[in-house]
Amino acid sequence: MTRTAAETSTPLPPEAVHVLDVAHVDGDVYAVEVRGHRLLVDQPEETGGTDTAPTPVELFAASLATCVAFYAGRHLHRHGLERAGLRVRTEFTMAADRPARIASVRVTIAPPPGLSEQRRAALIAVASHCTVHNTLHQPSEIGIELEP
Structure with missing residues (x-):
């Protein structure tokens, strides 16, 4: 059971x-x-x-991208840095075998112009701790059931 x-x-x-x-x-x-x-x-x-x-899978990838953008943006704001120009791109590929799933995801952060190398590195560190990213690395329990 x-x-x-x-x-x-x-x-x-x-x-x-x-x-x-x-x-x-x-x-x-x-x-x-x-x-x-x-x-x-x-x-x-x-x-x-x-x-x-969009498809549900596209929204799934968008959830990761927007979560990364939010964490990066909040980090910039917390340090008094401009968020204008911050962009995040997500690219994903589907698995060729079963079960149907995403095989790989690539997230690219385009930081605001003029950000120092130290701040750029900090963006990666902070963004990699977003809630969606954490959930993918430590999967949650999922129960699918019928309503009585």
């Missing part, structure tokens, strides 16, 4: 649980509600979707 995270962990207080709701919209389009924000996902036309929104 497989145990879910809820069965193996100490119960969390309700305010510690983050809830996202996903609902079917049309075809391969789904909407996710996050704290009152609504995001859509779809699939490319070549895989049967209508390409009206």
